[in-house]
Amino acid sequence: MHLASQEVPLVWYLLLSAVLFCLGIVGFLIKRNLITVFMSIELMLNAVNLSFVTFAHQWHEVKGQIFVFFVMVVAAAEAAVGLAIIIAVFRARATLAVDRIDLMKL
Amino acid sequence: MNGPLLYLPLIPLVPFVGFLLNGSLGRRLPKTLVSGIALIAPLISFLIVVRDWVLISTPKEMRAWNGPGPIPKLYPLPLTESLPWTWITAGSLHIDFTFVLDQLSLVMLLVITGVGFLIHIYSVGYMHSDEGYWRYFAYLNLFLFFMTTLVLAGNALLMFVGWEGVGLASYLLIGFWFQKKSAADAGKKAFIVNRIGDFGFLIGLFLLLANFGTLSFSELAQKIASNPAMTGGVLTAIALCLFVGATGKSAQLPLYVWLPDAMEGPTPVSALIHAATMVTAGVYMVARTHFIFDRSPLALSVVAIIGAVTALFAATIGLVQTDIKRVLAYSTVSQLGYMFLGCGVAAYSAAIFHLMTHAFFKALLFLAAGSVIHAMGGEQDMRKMGGLRTKTPITFWTMTMAVLAISGFPLMSAFFSKDAILAAAFASGSLGKLLWFVGLVTAGLTAFYMFRLWYLTFFGETRSHDAHPHESPWSMLGPLVILAILSVGGGWIGAGRFGSLLSPVLGTKTEEMSGSLEVVMMFLAVAAGFVGWFIAHRMYHQRSATAQLAAPAPAGYNLLQNKYYVDEFYGLIIVKPLSYLSKYFFEWVVEYAILGGLAWLLAGIAALSGAILQRWQSGNIRSYAAWLALGAAVLLYFVLAPHVFGAPSLPFGMAGH
Numbered sequence: 001m002h003l004a005s006q007e008v009p010l011v012w013y014l015l016l017s018a019v020l021f022c023l024g025i026v027g028f029l030i031k032r033n034l035i036t037v038f039m040s041i042e043l044m045l046n047a048v049n050l051s052f053v054t055f056a057h058q059w060h061e062v063k064g065q066i067f068v069f070f071v072m073v074v075a076a077a078e079a080a081v082g083l084a085i086i087i088a089v090f091r092a093r094a095t096l097a098v099d100r101i102d103l104m105k106l
Numbered sequence: 107m108n109g110p111l112l113y114l115p116l117i118p119l120v121p122f123v124g125f126l127l128n129g130s131l132g133r134r135l136p137k138t139l140v141s142g143i144a145l146i147a148p149l150i151s152f153l154i155v156v157r158d159w160v161l162i163s164t165p166k167e168m169r170a171w172n173g174p175g176p177i178p179k180l181y182p183l184p185l186t187e188s189l190p191w192t193w194i195t196a197g198s199l200h201i202d203f204t205f206v207l208d209q210l211s212l213v214m215l216l217v218i219t220g221v222g223f224l225i226h227i228y229s230v231g232y233m234h235s236d237e238g239y240w241r242y243f244a245y246l247n248l249f250l251f252f253m254t255t256l257v258l259a260g261n262a263l264l265m266f267v268g269w270e271g272v273g274l275a276s277y278l279l280i281g282f283w284f285q286k287k288s289a290a291d292a293g294k295k296a297f298i299v300n301r302i303g304d305f306g307f308l309i310g311l312f313l314l315l316a317n318f319g320t321l322s323f324s325e326l327a328q329k330i331a332s333n334p335a336m337t338g339g340v341l342t343a344i345a346l347c348l349f350v351g352a353t354g355k356s357a358q359l360p361l362y363v364w365l366p367d368a369m370e371g372p373t374p375v376s377a378l379i380h381a382a383t384m385v386t387a388g389v390y391m392v393a394r395t396h397f398i399f400d401r402s403p404l405a406l407s408v409v410a411i412i413g414a415v416t417a418l419f420a421a422t423i424g425l426v427q428t429d430i431k432r433v434l435a436y437s438t439v440s441q442l443g444y445m446f447l448g449c450g451v452a453a454y455s456a457a458i459f460h461l462m463t464h465a466f467f468k469a470l471l472f473l474a475a476g477s478v479i480h481a482m483g484g485e486q487d488m489r490k491m492g493g494l495r496t497k498t499p500i501t502f503w504t505m506t507m508a509v510l511a512i513s514g515f516p517l518m519s520a521f522f523s524k525d526a527i528l529a530a531a532f533a534s535g536s537l538g539k540l541l542w543f544v545g546l547v548t549a550g551l552t553a554f555y556m557f558r559l560w561y562l563t564f565f566g567e568t569r570s571h572d573a574h575p576h577e578s579p580w581s582m583l584g585p586l587v588i589l590a591i592l593s594v595g596g597g598w599i600g601a602g603r604f605g606s607l608l609s610p611v612l613g614t615k616t617e618e619m620s621g622s623l624e625v626v627m628m629f630l631a632v633a634a635g636f637v638g639w640f641i642a643h644r645m646y647h648q649r650s651a652t653a654q655l656a657a658p659a660p661a662g663y664n665l666l667q668n669k670y671y672v673d674e675f676y677g678l679i680i681v682k683p684l685s686y687l688s689k690y691f692f693e694w695v696v697e698y699a700i701l702g703g704l705a706w707l708l709a710g711i712a713a714l715s716g717a718i719l720q721r722w723q724s725g726n727i728r729s730y731a732a733w734l735a736l737g738a739a740v741l742l743y744f745v746l747a748p749h750v751f752g753a754p755s756l757p758f759g760m761a762g763h
Contacts, residue, residue, distance in 0.1 A: 028731050037727075102725035 132240025144243035204260030231581035249275035303354015310347030345405035356388025373476030410450020417443030453530030553638025
């Protein structure tokens with residue numbers, strides 16, 4: 001612990017991660033633009049990544065860092081697919097307002 | 107396994123192969139090939155049985171057996187052969203496909219495969235123009251498969267398989283002409299009535315299993331023999347349950363009603379299944395399990411009384427029937443009653459002896475009746491027959507032999523076997539003397555109705571004008587002649603030595619009758635037969651009228667003509683209520699209330715929950731997102747709560763770690 005005390009404390013990283021995650025959730029819930037919602041999801045993923053890296057550093061455990069790579073790969077794939085879907089939706093409906101994309105309603 | 111190789115499993119399996127071949131390919135095969143397969147199968151079985159018979163009797167003593175000398179010394183029977191795999195293993199219970207050859211099953215096998223083969227030959231002639239030719243022979247071979255399995259079975263369960271199987275074959279063959287409603291109904295009736303009896307048999311098996319833990323006959327006999335104090339009680343229950351099964355299969359009161367209707371089947375079937383072999387399975391079963399019956403005087407009395415009453419009851423109905431096959435059917439019921447009377451007085455060997463002679467002469471009677479029906483172009487009503495003596499001489503003479511045999515004429519087969527049963531009945535106490543008298547009266551009635559049939563069929567003038575009687579082909583007459591020889595001489599095979607032949611299996615009767623008493627009884631039995639003949643001669647030959655019995659007592663005649671209204675009675679108290687119950691109770695309660703109600707209830711639940719859950723499916727992405735976030739929050743709460751608040755318990759054991 002004496003080594004950690006000379007650096008930025010662990011809690012700060014985690015707090016930053018939590019704040020980013022909550023921002024992501026709030027954006028996910030309240031924003032109406034599909035692209036903003038999508039960016040909020042990316043933000044949450046990165047918040048999680050941050051806490052992974054933090055713990056990996058704290059416990060000298062490389063697994064956490066590897067996990068981050070996986071999450072980044074998934075996020076990249078998701079970005080590719082998600083943006084393609086968004087473009088397709090915009091072409092079809094000429095809007096990106098999530099409240100109007102409600103065709104799945106019964 | 108201590109004897110020669112007997113090929114016992116082949117005895118049932120060869121007819122089964124015949125059944126498979128004819129049943130699957132018969133429709134496409136030429137008729138000669140079908141008959142070839144169908145005839146070779148029982149012939150092979152018969153030859154195996156004969157070979158085994160010769161093998162287990164040493165040649166020197168075989169010679170002694172032909173004369174009136176001592177009983178042949180056989181191999182140490184029973185000999186056992188099994189199929190090489192286990193059938194059932196459950197805990198301590200092991201059941202194999204065991205086939206047992208002893209004196210009892212040997213006699214039965216000779217009768218079944220021998221008479222069966224003759225009837226197969228006869229059928230080739232009788233059924234030659236039927237379009238279901240291949241189907242008929244497939245069923246017939248199937249029957250032989252099950253019947254030989256029944257007889258060879260070394261344990262009660264394998265016997266039960268054969269027992270059910272012959273019931274199936276009987277059902278298929280009674281309803282052979284299923285386009286005719288009466289035949290289809292008769293098949294169903296036979297099957298259902300037999301099912302009632304089989305229920306009793308099955309309960310008996312369960313009781314055996316519960317009390318002795320085995321179904322093997324030899325082990326059961328050992329266990330009972332090693333426990334001489336065991337009488338009555340559970341053994342009575344077992345014996346009575348088994349006897350219920352026997353009354354179903356062997357057409358005794360109160361379950362005999364299916365047998366007369368079973369005459370809807372082809373006549374050779376009536377001869378083979380409903381006279382010579384299958385219906386005697388009940389007698390065989392009682393003899394096979396005699397060690398149980400021996401320990402229960404009550405059960406034995408029940409068997410004897412049911413047997414005697416059935417004998418008399420069926421004989422009286424037989425007096426007035428006009429359908430030639432129905433007379434023979436009631437006669438069969440009556441003769442089976444004799445056999446059970448024999449079993450009931452513990453004279454099992456006499457019962458089996460009568461079973462054998464009955465197989466000969468009753469098969470002959472049915473086959474001859476079939477020949478008569480064939481000659482009359484399908485007519486079965488005796489009132490329309492008559493005068494066939496000159497037109498069908500061979501049928502007439504063979505039928506005469508059978509009539510003499512069944513009526514117990516001196517030195518004919520039933521003379522010996524029926525006499526043995528009556529003598530044993532007389533020797534067994536005061537109840538036995540009453541039953542002996544019933545048997546004696548029945549003997550007189552038997553002679554009467556058989557000679558009535560004989561006179562009505564063969565004497566006088568032909569009373570039908572559109573019939574052109576002609577003798578049957580030799581494929582039908584040949585078996586008649588062989589069976590006639592057996593009917594006449596069959597008694598000599600067993601007279602005096604049948605009891606000691608079967609004694610290793612069935613035990614020995616200790617009571618010996620004095621010679622003079624035996625002669626008196628023999629005389630009485632023969633006299634009863636002659637009285638029956640004399641009355642029949644007076645009524646049906648000298649006056650040559652058809653309904654002579656009706657004149658003096660019309661009420662009694664009607665009662666008999668309508669078979670004591672037993673069918674109507676059963677219809678009223680069992681069939682009608684059951685069908686009403688099915689129709690109304692089950693239609694309303696089960697169909698509407700239970701099934702319909704259940705369907706409505708399930709549909710209602712689905713619709714209601716759908717209407718509620720529909721609210722969640724708003725189609726709005728942000729509401730989905732909110733639910734998602736809420737769910738994640740709840741999960742997070744449950745994971746973290748124990749660490750944060752130290753909560754002791756949470757659902758699903760999530761907090762365990």
